[in-house]
Amino acid sequence: MKTGKFQPHNRNISGFTLIELLILLAIVSLTLTITTPIALSIYKSQHEKHFFHVMNSDILLIQNIAVGGASQKSKLVFQKDQYTVINSIEQRVETRSYPSGWKLNGQNRTIYFKKNGTIGAPGTIVIHTDKNNYKVIFPLGKGRGYVEKQ
Template identity: 30%
Template sequence: MKNNKSGFTLVELLIALFVLQLILVIGYYNAQKATDYSFTLWYEQFELDILYLQKHTMNTSTRYVLQFYPENNYYQIKPSPVRPAIIHRDLPPNWKVSVLTLGNPLSFAHTGQIRQPGTIKVETKDEIYFIYFPFGKGRSYYVKNQ
């Protein structure tokens, strides 16, 4: 009779499990970076829209506003709250924006200073970010909630 052994040794099994675990950890890490990256891209566009709003208000001396519509998940830049939008930006469908202390609509004085500084909260699928608009020349920054 021939002694035919089939199967894996314990060392081979441990090596296979280690490789599988390594692949899963790398995949999870990349998925986390992708979430942060999508918010970063959105925030860069949002900052450009804020800068456009500020510069347009300063150059034309017309009160342009950025109006959030949290229930419909978008924001618009308009010459006034009742006139048609010149810029319309949709947010990703699984995000939620809450205007906490920031004036809605957001606007600037003809000198470039924000009229009602404050905070908004952006909840993505995995993270929560707070965007702060301090007193001054209309710059904003965000903090990722830990």
């Protein structure tokens, strides 16, 4: 039997209090504050690895083209803010810019390979990143060069 009188709500409803929500929010914000710099440093590290992987692929491409007979027409030209891949077989030029904050130490340098696969202009190129320095070494004799972290 219901009368028209006001019935109070059930007081046993469970939920979170304001204090519990504030504690949870503090834990989440603290976790984000700690993990964000770590994630950014991992991203930069992976970005460097990827850049040098692509550069090694470009160097190998130029060497393979030279061994195939297109010597000195295909080359890599390293400049202050970028390097250019000149592929004589496909008659394509690709410019790959260094990530922001990276600079090439010294003057422009052109790398090409002879028909026997040796480097036509041996030498070293130093690339300065935000935190590291890398030497791209093109040795005298056979080989295609390698990257060394200083």
